[in-house]
Amino acid sequence: MTMQTEADKQVELIQKRLHFVQRRIQDACQLCKRDPEELTLVAVSKFQPVSKIRAAYACGIRNFGENYAEEALRKQEELADLAGLHWHMVGHIQSRKAKMLAGRFELIHSVDSIKLARLLARHSPDHNLLQDLLLQVNLAGEASKFGLPPELGALVDISRQILSLPGLRLRGLMGMPPLVENPDENRHWFARLRQLAAALNEEIGKPLFTQLSMGTSADFEVAIMEGATHIRLGETIFGSRNSQEQGK
Numbered sequence: 001m002t003m004q005t006e007a008d009k010q011v012e013l014i015q016k017r018l019h020f021v022q023r024r025i026q027d028a029c030q031l032c033k034r035d036p037e038e039l040t041l042v043a044v045s046k047f048q049p050v051s052k053i054r055a056a057y058a059c060g061i062r063n064f065g066e067n068y069a070e071e072a073l074r075k076q077e078e079l080a081d082l083a084g085l086h087w088h089m090v091g092h093i094q095s096r097k098a099k100m101l102a103g104r105f106e107l108i109h110s111v112d113s114i115k116l117a118r119l120l121a122r123h124s125p126d127h128n129l130l131q132d133l134l135l136q137v138n139l140a141g142e143a144s145k146f147g148l149p150p151e152l153g154a155l156v157d158i159s160r161q162i163l164s165l166p167g168l169r170l171r172g173l174m175g176m177p178p179l180v181e182n183p184d185e186n187r188h189w190f191a192r193l194r195q196l197a198a199a200l201n202e203e204i205g206k207p208l209f210t211q212l213s214m215g216t217s218a219d220f221e222v223a224i225m226e227g228a229t230h231i232r233l234g235e236t237i238f239g240s241r242n243s244q245e246q247g248k
Contacts, residue, residue: 010055017237018059025231028221039224042088042213044234046071047241050078056237057082065109065232067091069100076104090174090213090232092146099123102167108133109174109213109230112146117162124167131167134174134213135159137196139189145176150192156203163204172211172229173197183219190214190226 004012021041029036044065045053053064053075065088066072076087086106093101093110098119101108111117111133124131135155138147148154162168173196177189197209215223217236224231235241 007051007055010052011058013239014052014055014061014237015059017239018056018061021233021236024221025224028224032225034224038229040230042090042230042232043237044090044216044232045075045238046091046234048234048238050075052238053079054082057085061237062086063088063106065090065234069093069097073100073104088230095119102131103129106132107171107211107230109232110134110136110146111162112136112138112148114158114161117158117165117168121162121165121167129167130169132169132171133162134172134211135170136174136176137193139175139177139192142178147175150196152196152199152203155196155200159200159204159208170208172209172213173200174213174230176214176216177219179218183222186219187222187226190219190223190228194227 025036025039040063042063042065043056043061046067062084063086066075068091072087072089079085089101089105089108089110091110093116095115098116102120102123108131120131135158136147137150138145139150148158159170162170173193175189175193177186180186193212193214197212200209201207211229212227213230213232215228215231217233220231220233
């Protein structure tokens, strides 16, 4: 009798979770008449060991989100043998770490100041690429969260400034609404982010804001129904985090 290895167990567990998530995504898309192919599932691997990322990769996941610069870059190096990985920065970026991150992520979800955008623009040409980014919006104005105010005028102003910078490409908005027990309570916040993106496209005169990163394990079905293109799922895919491991 063949003994199941720890790696095999991790693959099996993640496959079960992923299958359940995919069913929920399909059901949500059916309710709002959307194609599930329009969605990108970003598996948030913060504080998860690389062994679990490898297991998720074996299950077909290719998009991974990280919150912290050093952890993310170390994992990128350790997983360099895996083809087709797409890395997303979903956490707050300190100004002094912008140089480290420019050009290392397919999409940066968390640009929350013109200062950060300028720093990314300064270093993105070093990698001979356009750095795709989203503007992070603090939807409910929570003091505990980063993000730009959900005001059209302020968002238009920073967007126009970013459009004048080299090496950057605006793709949309990211939002994190308050943590609530009933996911439907966040529906109006998700709708607000979608409306802001539409208004920005109208004000700027170009369909730049086409991507909406919104929805986590707690409320992703509601986010899908309100237009999310990227949903960020962590423990729903990986199981509980171990902050002591710090991703090792």
